[in-house]
Amino acid sequence: MKTKALKLTSILLVALTIASALAACQSKSSNGSASDTPGGTASGTTNDTASAPKEHRTLTVEVFDRGKPGQPDLNNNFWTKYVNDNFGKQFNVTVNFVPVPRAQEVDKLNVLMAAGQAPDIVFTYNQGVVYNYVQQGGLAELDSVLQQYGATLTNYLGDDVLKYGKFNGKQYAIPGKRTVLAGDNTFIRKDWLDKLGLPVPTTPDQFYDTMVAFKEKNPGNVSGVIPFGYSLQPPYPGLGYIPEAFKPSNLTEEQFATFQAQPIWMSNWNLPGYDKAVQYMNKMYNAGLISPNFAIDKDGKMLDADVSNGKVGAFITNWDGPYRTAPGTLTNLKKNVPGAELIPIDPWQNDAGKHPKNGYSPNGMYIIMPKSSKNVDLAVQYLNWMADSKVTLFLQNGEEGVDYNMVNGVPKQTGTTNSGEKMMTVANNLDYDLLSNGIELGDPQKNAAAISAGYPGFEKEVENALKVGMTDYYSLYYYSSPNTADAKYNSALTNLSAQMLAKLIVSKPADLDKLYKTLVQQYMDQGGQEVQDEYVKNYKAQNSQ
Template sequence: MAILVLFTASIANVGAQVATPAATPDATPVATPMATPVGSGYTPFRFEQTQTVTMMASVRSQEAGPPPGDWPWLQRVRDELNIDVQITWISDAGQYTPTLRTRAAANDLPDVFTTDLSTTSLLVQQGLAADWLPFRDFMPTYVRDRDVEALAPIGTFDGKQYSLVTKNADPYKGVIAIRQDWLENLGLEVPKTTDEFLAVAEAFTTQDPDGNGAADTYGFTGSVNFEGFIAGLGGFQGAFGDSAPWSVVDGKLVNRAVTEEHRQYLEFISRVQAAGVMDPDWVSQEALDSWAKWKAGRIGIVFEDWCALFCIQGYSEFKAANPTGSFVPIDPPVGPTGLSMAGERSNAGLQLGLSQRAVDEGRGEAVARLLEWINGPGYLATAHGEEGQGWERNAEGQILQIKEVSVLPYRQLTGWALIGSAEELVARYESVHSYDDGESIDVYSVLERSGAYPINDTTQWAAMPPAPAATYADFIRTQSEGEYAFMTGTRSFDEWDAYVETLNSIGLAEWTTQAEARARELGIIE
């Protein structure tokens, strides 16, 4: 809904200050196979008559493009299930939800699609979302392997499961990274505190760290998401105790948008903006634009998805523009009271919606059978691609993905199949790539480095209801515009109390009442 949510922790939990992902491992990491292989017990099934299923999906690798028309996966589904799958691909992840909602407004939803709780709530209000419960019997291994039953409360409205929520297959993906070569060029130490981060950002902006003689570098960048919230600076939130979507205070829920901790975070970002260390486009550009800035060598400190930065696609583009440049992961900043937290992770992962039109026209079973197949015999092809093209086995029998950029379009649907096992993580991320300047990036070590960050499990909050549909648009607009104004210094923090009163009057108070009822139902509060 808003900017990256982060939590508080003792500074004692923070590890070493620098970990350069450069060393080549002695051997491929060894993963213990799952006790019950994914899809175990799958019952083969094939429709007698050809079924058509439409899907909408965001590409996994945003710059690799969708699969080609002769993608072998489509033929596999035809051969094994007799289902003709037609996929609408969204290449810019930031445009996925707006596109889905636009299609909903035109009553043109695909049969099955990824969604989020707020969007699902709107679709339920419009009568466009269908109940998954009648179709779960057609997908027993999918339900079993992906914790669907345990996570069902998250997507259930009035006793109907409108969102099929599965366990999060991804490790914690956030990373705080800095240009090591710029630090060395300017004789600077790795920053630890928020004030030190700001000081280093000022040096990166004013002291020509790349030595090209031009004033074209900045400490930080950011972007604006589809709801108008500024993103890309969330690594600072934990330094101020900025909490989860909801916090329990004296037995009552408080939305993070109006907490004192969140206000302190916004105040710090206003300091960053006033210092002139931000990429000037940060308040208007989209995420892909901000990526282009650090790839071009214009940004010194990034709060990023670690694979977007360090996996071969992103880092190769960075090195092409900056042959001797180097990013390294560092610890999250420490705030004025000693708090530090990298981010949050929920065990609620992929959420799938089923259109009511698909059910009314008799395609609900075909959708369920397709998901069951993806969890069974279609797992490897969906998660990793074709054997020999997308993956291979090493001498120990461990599956390893082939990491060539040309392969990425064939794995764009991988998020629909991934299950998060240790074996799978090795397959996905065991990769060492060397560059012309001698730098080597061990991606799996970056995964482990990120996993050592202090983070918070926010799974319990995933079941909270979204903002009321009747006031959702006004509330989100007022909140995003308010945070934008506070961050950019166009609104004084003397007006914070008035801002909070406004949020409460246009839906937050009602939303909080609904969330408290849900929290009591789930035993989060008494």
């Protein structure tokens, strides 16, 4: 997703002085968690270097303050004690956590960086912000320190993740690892299919015919049936995965990199085949198959209500959307319509017979160290310690037998981390387990089982939805530098795209081609061409190195 990069007003640079190399005792446990209790010491240690550190130091680490009611002191709780009782004692370090409001994290980080007061470890999800710091010389280079202290860390992340932290050929950030890469899914009322004796649609034509059948035969016997639920929701108005069916499968790498530089579910006006996807939606609208008020459903609540009330036959949403507790779509649907059933389907088949799905890139947040920090080596050792699978297990789940029970290799939470000093203010304790953006058990199948366990009552459905959502998965082309023109025009072009889609979808079929060309030219004139040109320029520069 594109986020408009915020600029630093100034950065007061302090020359980096790296202390003489600290010897690191990298702990690995051979049985059970990193410690049986938060104050325990891991057994079976292995050393990355030969001796223990001598002088005591303090490492400062950013932590998001999410303002969750009842949250504990973010610098003095069960998790911070675990860190200090384990990493702290092993490395003769005190780790202090510096709370930063989640909603203001970029603004606050800019102020701290400009004043030379940022913690030793800070992070953001905004690539543009990191790039600004790199351009202004505000970040420590990490290549050599990673090589010296980050064996476990680099092994855990791998080159495919680490490359997202490289700028101008050098490692300036440690990307977190995203464990769930699925984006969207298309869901359909299986009970409607069964009632009409219809098969699960696997192509766009079959899907269209199924929507026609839903309209004409109204298997739900509802007033105002909506075969295909659709909403032009901000902040990313688009067509879901429908364009995947119309995009040629033989795009060159440069075409893919420059024409689909943003996720498929956003508006990609220059992407070959995107006009055909718009034409498909226009055809469905004019046949009365999609939500009649899609253009004014600005927050998607109308669509949620229509699905929950049993009016909608199919719709596209997050891969796990119906199973989430908020807005509780499937739970509400089952209450309102006993016997209702939603299943994920794969109807957007392309010309190669595949069902491609543009999911998330494998990187999570960008973890960075200010150049002003005197503890860059220690910061990398901290992340290296965190990359140990036993540490990850503890930080994400707590004590086995108390906070969770292991069932078939998957931790089942007992509820103790919902309140008090053990409260996790975000799922999987991401605010303290910085490296893993999602459940991490070291095995994709176990991860999937653990993820599904987080949806009580829908475990099997979620596991299947994840499988469908990852079929023919791919990520966007990796750019080592952000598009500055996109950062400049993104907000205006996104708003313009929403207006364009609304006009095109409801237009008369005979007027569609001419209107499409006119509106896309308007889009290009208002910044789209500059964005496109910079993607081409960046691609060529990146591949000429």
